[in-house]
Amino acid sequence: MKKHYYKKKNPLRPLVENVGARLAQGDSHFRRMAVKCSVVLVGVFVVYSFLAGPYGLFRISRLQDRKAELITENRLLLVGIVDADMTRKRLTDDPHYLEFVARTRHLLARPGETVIQLQR
DSSP, rough: OOOOOOOOOOOTHHHHHHHHHHHHHHHHHHHHHHHHHHHHHHHHHHHHHHHTTTTSSHHHHHHHHHHHHHHHHHHHHHHHHHHHHHHHHHHHOHHHHHHHHHHTTTTOOTTTTOOOOOOO
């Protein structure tokens, strides 16, 4: 039994052959159109490369915004660290501040004192 192999017909085959023949024959109108299309495609690619992708303007803009947020957060954390360090030094060095914290935050009193708390 003989096998028949059918070639699939490529619908673009005549078009591709026609393009090659027209370029080889020197059709100037067709060449100008091909050059224009090529320039447009390259231009679209270049614009896309500048705007999108890992090195595009949109990504760079987002990264700069994120950098500004991180700098602000870093400054706030640094202020918190300095404040905590100053509080630690005052608690270890200043007995009056230690007494103030004990009385206000923890409602401690000396023996014999009565603590009266007023509500606002």
